[in-house]
Amino acid sequence: MSKKNAYNAIEKLAIIQELKAGQSSRVEVAKKHNISVTTLMKWRHRYELYGMGKRKL
Template sequence: MSKKNEYNAIEKLAIIQELKAGQSSRVEVAKKHNISVTTLVKWRHRYELYGIEGLEIHSHTRSYSAELKLQAA
């Protein structure tokens, strides 16, 4: 399937709008853009809940200060 984070938010939105246009099925749209149907459905759901911000790529790597680490210990 696709590489992780291959599409930016604007591209994801264009794919979602293609799906909403109703001219192709989920399977057809997913194949055309080399993504899974599951990914397509997740994008659509996040867009409906959070708008374009929900489609942004977020880094899950967080850094914590030494002080915070000590408080947690």
């Protein structure tokens, strides 16, 4: 079971950028970082909407 807020905003951004690079699938990236694909997609969606502003990824 993963720990809530195990990644800070900078780490989440790095994971999102890894996904955007396109060298690995969503499933592979999520598995590598021990998060669900749903969580990964939520992070990406929030980043696309809000960027790195005041809101959490």
